[in-house]
Amino acid sequence: MRHRLAPYLLVLPGGLWLLLFFVVPMVTMLSLSLQEGDVVNGYVLTGHWQTYVDAITNYRVQLVRSLIYGAITTVLLIVAAFPVAYFIAFYGRRRKATLLFLLLLPFFVSFVLRTISWRYILTDEGILLGPLKDAGLLADSFHILGTPVAVILGLVYNFLPFMVLPIYVALERIDPRVVEAARDLYASPLVAFRRVVFPLALPGVFAGVLMTFVPASSDYVNSAVLGSSSTTMIGQVIQSQYLVSSNYPTASALSFTLMAVLLIGVFAYARALGTEDVMKVAAR
Amino acid sequence: MSDTAAIELVGVHKDFLSHGDTVQAVKPTDLAVGQGEFFSLLGPSGCGKTTTMRMIAGFEEPSGGTVFLDGNDVTGVAPHKRDVNMVFQSYALFPHLTAYQNVAFGLERKKVAKDEIRRRVGEMLEIVSLTGMEKRSPREMSGGQQQRVALARALVNGPRALLLDEPLGALDLKLRQQMQIELKRIQREVGITFVYVTHDQGEALTMSDRIAVMEGGRIDQLGTPREIYEKPATRFVAGFIGTSNLLDGSVDSISGGVALLVFAPEEKVLVPVPPSVTDGTKLEISVRPEKIDLSRDAPAAADCSVLTGTVREVVYHGTSTNYTVRTSAGADLVVFDQNAYSAEDLAGPGDRVYLTWSPQHSYPIGVRP
Ligand SMILES: Nc1ncnc2c1ncn2[C@@H]1O[C@H](COP(=O)(O)OP(=O)(O)OP(=O)(O)O)[C@@H](O)[C@H]1O
Ligand SMILES: [Mg+2]
Numbered sequence: 001m002r003h004r005l006a007p008y009l010l011v012l013p014g015g016l017w018l019l020l021f022f023v024v025p026m027v028t029m030l031s032l033s034l035q036e037g038d039v040v041n042g043y044v045l046t047g048h049w050q051t052y053v054d055a056i057t058n059y060r061v062q063l064v065r066s067l068i069y070g071a072i073t074t075v076l077l078i079v080a081a082f083p084v085a086y087f088i089a090f091y092g093r094r095r096k097a098t099l100l101f102l103l104l105l106p107f108f109v110s111f112v113l114r115t116i117s118w119r120y121i122l123t124d125e126g127i128l129l130g131p132l133k134d135a136g137l138l139a140d141s142f143h144i145l146g147t148p149v150a151v152i153l154g155l156v157y158n159f160l161p162f163m164v165l166p167i168y169v170a171l172e173r174i175d176p177r178v179v180e181a182a183r184d185l186y187a188s189p190l191v192a193f194r195r196v197v198f199p200l201a202l203p204g205v206f207a208g209v210l211m212t213f214v215p216a217s218s219d220y221v222n223s224a225v226l227g228s229s230s231t232t233m234i235g236q237v238i239q240s241q242y243l244v245s246s247n248y249p250t251a252s253a254l255s256f257t258l259m260a261v262l263l264i265g266v267f268a269y270a271r272a273l274g275t276e277d278v279m280k281v282a283a284r
Numbered sequence: 285m286s287d288t289a290a291i292e293l294v295g296v297h298k299d300f301l302s303h304g305d306t307v308q309a310v311k312p313t314d315l316a317v318g319q320g321e322f323f324s325l326l327g328p329s330g331c332g333k334t335t336t337m338r339m340i341a342g343f344e345e346p347s348g349g350t351v352f353l354d355g356n357d358v359t360g361v362a363p364h365k366r367d368v369n370m371v372f373q374s375y376a377l378f379p380h381l382t383a384y385q386n387v388a389f390g391l392e393r394k395k396v397a398k399d400e401i402r403r404r405v406g407e408m409l410e411i412v413s414l415t416g417m418e419k420r421s422p423r424e425m426s427g428g429q430q431q432r433v434a435l436a437r438a439l440v441n442g443p444r445a446l447l448l449d450e451p452l453g454a455l456d457l458k459l460r461q462q463m464q465i466e467l468k469r470i471q472r473e474v475g476i477t478f479v480y481v482t483h484d485q486g487e488a489l490t491m492s493d494r495i496a497v498m499e500g501g502r503i504d505q506l507g508t509p510r511e512i513y514e515k516p517a518t519r520f521v522a523g524f525i526g527t528s529n530l531l532d533g534s535v536d537s538i539s540g541g542v543a544l545l546v547f548a549p550e551e552k553v554l555v556p557v558p559p560s561v562t563d564g565t566k567l568e569i570s571v572r573p574e575k576i577d578l579s580r581d582a583p584a585a586a587d588c589s590v591l592t593g594t595v596r597e598v599v600y601h602g603t604s605t606n607y608t609v610r611t612s613a614g615a616d617l618v619v620f621d622q623n624a625y626s627a628e629d630l631a632g633p634g635d636r637v638y639l640t641w642s643p644q645h646s647y648p649i650g651v652r653p
Contacts, residue, residue, distance in 0.1 A: 175374070175376060177372050177374055177376035178376045178377070178378060178379070180343050180363070180370075180372070180376065181370075181372060181376040181377075181378070181437075182378070182389070183343075183362070183363040183364050184341060184343075184363050184364070184368075184369055184370045184438075185364075185369065185389045185390035185393055185437070185438075185441070186364045186390055186393035186394055186441075187364055187389075187393050188362075188364055189362075191393065192364075195389075196378055196380075199380045200379065200380055
């Protein structure tokens with residue numbers, strides 16, 4: 001009988017960890033979102049659902065904006081990451097490890113610092129816009145910093161490896177002979193890509209979307225550093241409700257709402273794509 | 285067969301660069317495969333069979349030389365524009381598609397009508413006995429079933445030539461024999477040229493019109509199964525195809541195109557030789573084990589090769605019994621005795637025996653005519 005316990009024992013450390021740092025804060029947060037009061041007088045659990053209604057009404061714009069930014073970022077990430085992953089997987093040969101390392105190299109620098117350095121790149125008279133304006137290619141009034149474009153650029157940049165790596169892994173697993181078989185069966189390089197390579201890379205894309213859409217939608221650094229008040233994302237709102245206004249119930253309610261929306265979004269996405277098919281390919 | 289070869293290689297070779305060294309996987313090779321021919325490439329692992337196929341299919345550009353398909357120079361033409369199909373050594377099925385979709389892939393690319401595709405794929409799956417498995421994904425099939433899907437996927441397109449890289453390697457003996465017959469039938473009926481890679485010499489001998497035996501990136505011998513078996517051009521071919529007995533000696537005399545090699549009083553080997561052979565020429569002679577008669581009594585006939593020796597080993601094989609005999613000439617000879625007549629072994633280990641065979645069953649290896 002003892003050996004039957006072994007699998008559970010293996011789960012124990014991870015399970016305890018999750019219980020302590022995931023379940024406990026979640027319960028605390030849920031409870032917090034249903035409390036009333038203020039920092040000075042303390043909070044009381046009253047089951048006040050109205051906080052949710054108010055929070056959603058007040059910050060609907062930021063919530064929707066975050067999801068839109070997250071979605072655009074994810075799409076751009078797929079477009080940007082696929083060729084990179086493809087190149088490394090099929091043409092990297094003996095330099096694969098080096099190329100992957102180069103891809104990850106900037107990420108040894110702190111997230112915030114990297115984002116701030118993008119400020120310098122995108123600033124009005126900076127190294128990107130300055131020369132273009134001097135050359136008369138852009139109007140003097142043209143600017144990127146503070147616009148959604150800057151925020152999304154920052155998001156794409158910051159999450160790139162999280163899209164490249166899973167796609168790379170999926171492509172790397174494709175037997176080159178299978179692609180050759182497609183070419184042998186009258187598929188041009190393009191058709192072979194569309195009919196064979198891309199479908200086989202889908203599990204990687206799927207994983208990449210999961211790994212980027214959720215954190216990109218709830219990000220609060222890129223908009224804060226590269227955006228303006230017109231690009232405020234829900235993560236920023238939650239942060240300021242917690243740390244600036246000390247309005248814990250609203251912050252918790254927003255966090256929960258965001259989580260729920262993202263979960264629904266991810267499940268809908270999985271359903272639409274047919275996870276089973278995707279996972280079947282992944283499990284081959 | 286029409287005049288233009290279905291497949292022709294002229295001076296084709298392939299050099300790979302690996303870790304700074306150049307490896308010549310295929311040495312400059314000339315080869316012509318006739319229309320509708322069943323042509324086998326036979327050779328040990330790493331001798332360049334797959335590389336040769338890949339150059340014909342277009343996956344590998346030759347480092348030099350020209351590839352012709354039906355008389356057209358296709359060197360440098362993309363694989364999807366060559367009317368040949370390949371059955372890959374590793375199957376290379378599309379893992380995300382079902383068996384049906386795998387087989388239909390080529391026809392869909394060629395924009396064949398839906399009904400037509402359904403009909404042809406259905407027929408093909410029946411031929412490879414996979415009816416009812418249409419919806420299975422490759423993951424859900426055994427190695428042999430996958431191999432048959434790979435076969436069907438290539439055959440269904442009815443290409444001018446089919447390149448098969450060890451297509452039956454994963455099948456058990458019975459299914460293998462069944463598929464051999466099936467392949468042969470399809471090949472005859474449809475008249476497709478087959479280039480067939482195998483390292484099973486029995487398979488190559490039974491199925492092929494002609495065989496090229498490769499070794500170290502070079503074709504050692506090219507000929508009909510009978511030529512390859514009866515008249516091996518090199519020591520390698522003799523050893524690789526079937527069991528061969530090799531005898532070394534020098535010619536003592538020649539009369540009427542037959543050389544006499546004397547090993548001891550009353551021990552001699554007779555071998556037909558071309559005029560280039562003269563007294564004193566060193567010869568390497570191949571004798572197939574089933575041609576040799578083994579007996580404990582001295583032979584009566586005088587115009588035969590005769591050697592004496594001691595039986596070292598007797599192995600019963602069902603249809604035949606195999607004897608290994610250490611001859612006084614020094615070599616170990618293997619003798620197959622059909623079990624059609626002998627109810628018991630002709631001799632046992634340690635017995636002195638006489639080995640006899642007729643002159644035409646000796647073949648001098650590597651002698652230029
Ligand atoms: N891409 C490559 N790079 C370097 N060397 C290669 C490459 N492909 C094949 N070779 C070498 O070329 C030689 C011939 O290989 P090939 O695959 O043609 O052998 P084969 O006769 O098909 O063997 P097997 O019976 O094992 O399939 C081998 O020595 C192999 O190591
Ligand atoms: Mg091979």
